[in-house]
Amino acid sequence: MAFRGIRSYPVLAVRRLFSLAILLAASWAAAADAPAPGPRLKFDSVDLNLGDVVRGDDAVATFTYRNVGDAPLKILSAKPG
Numbered sequence: 001m002a003f004r005g006i007r008s009y010p011v012l013a014v015r016r017l018f019s020l021a022i023l024l025a026a027s028w029a030a031a032a033d034a035p036a037p038g039p040r041l042k043f044d045s046v047d048l049n050l051g052d053v054v055r056g057d058d059a060v061a062t063f064t065y066r067n068v069g070d071a072p073l074k075i076l077s078a079k080p081g
Contacts, residue, residue, distance in 0.1 A: 040069035 044064040053059045067073035 035069075038069055038071045039067050039073035041065055041073060042068045 042065060044066070048061055050059045050061060
């Protein structure tokens, strides 16, 4: 029995297998970009500048956010840094 190597496979079968692999990779990448269902928290601004804060004084900041998901958002607790 002689070794025939990879060339023994029909070219059409190899092309179909390669096309299937490309299609699966593309669909996996598209699914990774889609947002997951459920609540999603989006902040209006991601920058925070408190100015000059004197040591010992409290720094106060206001964060504006909204739910851009497709389910109710429940914030059960919040703690400072």
